[in-house]
Amino acid sequence: MKNSLLSGIQISTDKEDLICYSFDASIAESALPEAVAWPKNTNEVIRLIKYANENNLSIIPRGAGTGMAGASVPSANCIVLSFEKMRKILDVDTKNMTVVVEPGIVNRRLQKEMEYLGYFYPPDPASMNICTIGGNVATNAGGPRALKYGVTRNYIMEIEAAIADGKLITTGGRTYKKAVGYDLRNLLIGSEGTLAISTKICLKILPLPEDIMTLLVFFKNIEASGIAISKIISAKIIPRTMEFMDRFAIEAIENYKPTGLPLDIAALLLIELDGYPATIKKEAERIVDICHSLGGEATVAEDDMARERLWEARRSISPALYHIKPTKINEDIVVPRDKIPLILTELQRISEETRIKIISFGHAGDGNIHVNVMVDRDNKEEYAKGWEIIKKIFEITLKLGGSISGEHGIGITKAPYINMEIKEKELELMKGIKGIFDPRGIMNPGKILG
Amino acid sequence: MKNSLLSGIQISTDKEDLICYSFDASIAESALPEAVAWPKNTNEVIRLIKYANENNLSIIPRGAGTGMAGASVPSANCIVLSFEKMRKILDVDTKNMTVVVEPGIVNRRLQKEMEYLGYFYPPDPASMNICTIGGNVATNAGGPRALKYGVTRNYIMEIEAAIADGKLITTGGRTYKKAVGYDLRNLLIGSEGTLAISTKICLKILPLPEDIMTLLVFFKNIEASGIAISKIISAKIIPRTMEFMDRFAIEAIENYKPTGLPLDIAALLLIELDGYPATIKKEAERIVDICHSLGGEATVAEDDMARERLWEARRSISPALYHIKPTKINEDIVVPRDKIPLILTELQRISEETRIKIISFGHAGDGNIHVNVMVDRDNKEEYAKGWEIIKKIFEITLKLGGSISGEHGIGITKAPYINMEIKEKELELMKGIKGIFDPRGIMNPGKILG
Numbered sequence: 001m002k003n004s005l006l007s008g009i010q011i012s013t014d015k016e017d018l019i020c021y022s023f024d025a026s027i028a029e030s031a032l033p034e035a036v037a038w039p040k041n042t043n044e045v046i047r048l049i050k051y052a053n054e055n056n057l058s059i060i061p062r063g064a065g066t067g068m069a070g071a072s073v074p075s076a077n078c079i080v081l082s083f084e085k086m087r088k089i090l091d092v093d094t095k096n097m098t099v100v101v102e103p104g105i106v107n108r109r110l111q112k113e114m115e116y117l118g119y120f121y122p123p124d125p126a127s128m129n130i131c132t133i134g135g136n137v138a139t140n141a142g143g144p145r146a147l148k149y150g151v152t153r154n155y156i157m158e159i160e161a162a163i164a165d166g167k168l169i170t171t172g173g174r175t176y177k178k179a180v181g182y183d184l185r186n187l188l189i190g191s192e193g194t195l196a197i198s199t200k201i202c203l204k205i206l207p208l209p210e211d212i213m214t215l216l217v218f219f220k221n222i223e224a225s226g227i228a229i230s231k232i233i234s235a236k237i238i239p240r241t242m243e244f245m246d247r248f249a250i251e252a253i254e255n256y257k258p259t260g261l262p263l264d265i266a267a268l269l270l271i272e273l274d275g276y277p278a279t280i281k282k283e284a285e286r287i288v289d290i291c292h293s294l295g296g297e298a299t300v301a302e303d304d305m306a307r308e309r310l311w312e313a314r315r316s317i318s319p320a321l322y323h324i325k326p327t328k329i330n331e332d333i334v335v336p337r338d339k340i341p342l343i344l345t346e347l348q349r350i351s352e353e354t355r356i357k358i359i360s361f362g363h364a365g366d367g368n369i370h371v372n373v374m375v376d377r378d379n380k381e382e383y384a385k386g387w388e389i390i391k392k393i394f395e396i397t398l399k400l401g402g403s404i405s406g407e408h409g410i411g412i413t414k415a416p417y418i419n420m421e422i423k424e425k426e427l428e429l430m431k432g433i434k435g436i437f438d439p440r441g442i443m444n445p446g447k448i449l450g
Numbered sequence: 451m452k453n454s455l456l457s458g459i460q461i462s463t464d465k466e467d468l469i470c471y472s473f474d475a476s477i478a479e480s481a482l483p484e485a486v487a488w489p490k491n492t493n494e495v496i497r498l499i500k501y502a503n504e505n506n507l508s509i510i511p512r513g514a515g516t517g518m519a520g521a522s523v524p525s526a527n528c529i530v531l532s533f534e535k536m537r538k539i540l541d542v543d544t545k546n547m548t549v550v551v552e553p554g555i556v557n558r559r560l561q562k563e564m565e566y567l568g569y570f571y572p573p574d575p576a577s578m579n580i581c582t583i584g585g586n587v588a589t590n591a592g593g594p595r596a597l598k599y600g601v602t603r604n605y606i607m608e609i610e611a612a613i614a615d616g617k618l619i620t621t622g623g624r625t626y627k628k629a630v631g632y633d634l635r636n637l638l639i640g641s642e643g644t645l646a647i648s649t650k651i652c653l654k655i656l657p658l659p660e661d662i663m664t665l666l667v668f669f670k671n672i673e674a675s676g677i678a679i680s681k682i683i684s685a686k687i688i689p690r691t692m693e694f695m696d697r698f699a700i701e702a703i704e705n706y707k708p709t710g711l712p713l714d715i716a717a718l719l720l721i722e723l724d725g726y727p728a729t730i731k732k733e734a735e736r737i738v739d740i741c742h743s744l745g746g747e748a749t750v751a752e753d754d755m756a757r758e759r760l761w762e763a764r765r766s767i768s769p770a771l772y773h774i775k776p777t778k779i780n781e782d783i784v785v786p787r788d789k790i791p792l793i794l795t796e797l798q799r800i801s802e803e804t805r806i807k808i809i810s811f812g813h814a815g816d817g818n819i820h821v822n823v824m825v826d827r828d829n830k831e832e833y834a835k836g837w838e839i840i841k842k843i844f845e846i847t848l849k850l851g852g853s854i855s856g857e858h859g860i861g862i863t864k865a866p867y868i869n870m871e872i873k874e875k876e877l878e879l880m881k882g883i884k885g886i887f888d889p890r891g892i893m894n895p896g897k898i899l900g
Contacts, residue, residue, distance in 0.1 A: 018454035095680060095788035104731035118686070140629050151627060154604075175784040176816040177601060179590050179640055179858040180864075181872050181898060182880045186636030190629055207686030230545060236568070236657030279726045332626040366626040379801050406627040413632075422631050425617050430632045436879060448631060 005051040009044050010085070011037040021062065021080045024381040027327060027377075027411040028070025035079045040085045042160070042168065042199040049197075050166040052079055062191040063104070063135025066127035068330055069411025071139060071192040075446050081197065083134050089113060090200065098157060098174065100202045103134025110203075119205040122149035122240075125407075126315045134198050137395040142407030144241035144314070147365035151407065153189045155204045159420060161188055161196035164438040174202060183332035187433070192409055193444040195437040197355030202311065209274035213284050214301035216310060217269040217291045218262060222348065224294040225267040229364050231269075231290045233337060237283045242365025246344075248324075249317050249361040256320035259313040267365070270314055271295070272307075317361050318326075318370075325357070325374035326376070329386050333397040334368040334406030346396050354389055356382070368406035394420055397420075397443060416450040451484060455501040459494050460535070461487040471530045475577070476522025477777060477827070478862040483510065486530045492610070492618065492649040495531065497783060499617040499647075502529055508892040511643040513554070513585025516577035519861025521642040525896050530645065533584050538652070539563060548607060548624065550652045553584025560653075569655040572599035572690075575857070576765045584648050590640035592857030594691035594722075594764075597815035601857065603639045605654045611638060611646035614888040624652060637883070642859055643894040645887040654831065659724035662690075663734050664751035666760060667719045667741045668712060672696060672798065674744040675717040676791030679814050681740045682721075682789060688731045692815025693720040696794075699767050699811040706770035709763040717792055719746070720764055720815070722757075767811050768820075775807070775824035779836050783847040784818040784856030796846050797821060804839055806832070816854035843869055865900040
């Protein structure tokens with residue numbers, strides 16, 4: 001790969017590297033890229049895109065490869081652009097409460113740096129210890145705190161991005177308001193690298209909440225936990241998180257990383273409040289009352305360490321599940337909040353009928369449930385049955401007014417199902433937009449629109 | 451206008467109607483439409499679009515015509531679609547905190563209905579007593595409360611809209627999270643009717659805050675008021691509004707609708723806090739301290755009536771200004787918050803140098819200032835000078851990292867300036883998108899992209 005466009009760029013065609021960068025956290029089929037490049041700055045990103053254009057290669061941008069739908073998995077004839085060398089915080093502007101970063105910065109590091117200054121970057125995907133802000137923007141990543149604080153989209157002020165012809169564009173702005181032209185910024189957010197590759201991102205930050213309170217509530221009845229969620233919100237309390245785990249998810253954690261959670265319950269809720277101490281104390285009391293009235297048993301995490309232990313447990317569910325069955329088909333459906341009890345009941349019924357384990361957990365407060373259909377990929381019959389179940393779950397979800405993806409995106413694995421949710425005309429418009437940004441189709445091909 | 455497509459649709463070609471629907475609140479040049487139609491439902495909207503297609507007419511959608519940039523002003527060979535007959539609330543879902551409306555519903559009515567149920571729809575443009583939600587969506591309307599609660603964009607969950615070929619599309623969804631395909635919803639929001647016409651809108655609502663506290667602060671020095679804004683936010687207090695008026699704006703109000711505001715001050719801030727009573731009391735004390743330290747004099751509105759009087763005064767500025775000079779060139783620049791003192795000083799300097807009165811007021815908390823250059827349109831020299839000043843103000847604003855429109859949009863009046871802010875490549879992408887939605891260019895032609 002000798003070419004003046006590549007001069008000074010760290011790039012590898014070693015088989016070991018190609019293999020390491022050929023998969024992500026999803027079960028998407030992997031292909032080997034032609035090369036992996038680690039650009040150090042925007043200029044190198046642009047030169048790589050130009051090189052790809054000249055050599056009929058496509059570009060696969062990659063954050064940390066933690067995606068659940070295969071959006072960073074390579075296809076044939078591509079270069080993977082890994083952002084590991086672009087992870088600087090370029091500017092913190094506390095007066096205007098913004099921070100400018102390179103796309104490769106790890107979410108958790110950004111959070112920690114902001115906390116140190118007394119500020120708060122809310123989006124907290126479960127993979128936050130390694131996932132990158134660039135990847136978060138590409139997938140519009142969520143996380144538990146989305147319930148109160150919204151998803152990544154709500155924190156993106158300005159994106160500098162490279163498009164397919166190697167030109168740089170800037171979308172959004174450094175002001176909180178702006179009403180000038182079409183909203184290209186929101187179009188890029190969640191487009192999974194199929195329209196542009198971000199090279200610099202300006203994010204909004206908030207003042208750090210004064211205090212946090214974490215409650216753990218155990219339920220003997222799964223439906224009661226769903227009703228509790230609805231009742232808490234109806235009481236006009238918006239916790240910053242309201243996480244749900246079913247019995248199987250609790251079992252998986254306790255087998256993998258014992259935390260002392262009880263194994264004789266049907267479900268638990270992990271509820272976190274933040275704000276002024278007096279305010280959240282009042283809200284916590286009200287939540288405890290609501291849960292008690294539904295047979296729930298609530299305890300308050302005593303200190304930061306106890307809280308952190310609970311969250312570590314919550315974040316370990318996904319890896320823990322791999323210990324139960326070789327393959328989990330991991331979905332993240334979302335339904336209107338009041339439909340949570342209904343969908344939980346339906347999932348239980350399907351699992352009983354098909355005798356395939358379905359493990360559910362997730363951000364029940366905003367209706368977003370991670371549904372894991374546990375199968376063995378090598379058992380062809382079981383694996384096929386797993387996918388039938390997924391399709392059935394999608395059908396029920398859509399019938400309830402929900403969506404087939406709350407926060408993981410479409411990538412490769414869900415691309416075959418997108419037309420269950422998005423109608424023909426809307427898909428046609430999306431394809432038209434793709435053609436405007438990337439007429440030759442070199443930007444992360446095969447993702448979202450298939 | 452006999453055509454089976456129009457059967458049953460209320461439509462007029464009377465000159466009186468054509469004239470009434472030929473202008474809006476801006477100074478955009480008006481043209482007479484061919485007809486004005488008042489569709490009663492989505493089907494009638496679709497049929498009108500089909501009729502327009504068959505007869506080489508364009509479509510100008512219109513809410514209440516309160517736009518400040520001419521987005522609803524007709525051009526030649528068009529039909530105006532007025533949404534006065536589509537103003538129903540179709541569904542209120544308190545469990546999921548959403549409300550579904552027709553586009554013609556008046557903002558204030560929606561707010562009142564939600565308050566009655568204990569809920570809160572925050573966006574509050576100054577014209578809220580008459581402006582419509584459809585128009586708010588088209589322009590991504592803001593308002594004072596945007597400081598804490600964001601603009602219209604932040605409350606739109608789902609839009610059903612008709613596009614240029616008469617097909618209906620649905621964008622967004624009824625769940626709080628969704629990561630499926632490109633974000634067409636945000637593309638429509640703020641597109642000023644140039645991409646699609648909304649026929650049904652699902653909005654997010656919030657629990658009504660427990661209490662509100664309103665503070666009025668007088669400053670003898672204009673720069674001090676700007677610094678106060680920055681210091682309050684730096685103290686990590688986010689009031690729901692932080693409105694600014696300069697001396698001329700106060701004078702204009704007192705001449706038009708006397709409220710008892712002092713005339714010997716340089717500027718005032720109207721600050722409103724909401725939330726739990728104990729919390730906002732603490733925040734108010736801190737704000738009073740900050741303002742005092744800068745020479746500001748603060749008072750608290752004693753009751754709802756006093757508060758409402760202050761807000762009526764604030765909302766009357768815009769009409770009041772018409773009594774000062776026959777023409778106001780009304781802009782709504784926005785700068786990063788910490789640049790407010792700087793821009794205020796610059797505006798004062800320009801006014802002194804050119805001897806043209808510049809009156810400033812607006813949402814200083816988020817950096818959004820309504821700048822009114824007071825001229826007489828019939829005095830050609832003065833009017834031309836007014837536009838030179840506007841261009842100069844835009845230049846300074848952009849140099850400070852700001853934007854030429856915070857919330858009014860581009861419409862017709864600012865279309866000639868859009869390329870001062872949006873670069874060629876981005877404009878090219880926007881034009882490409884316009885072509886995908888509306889290949890024949892019949893949707894609100896001449897707006898935004900000229």
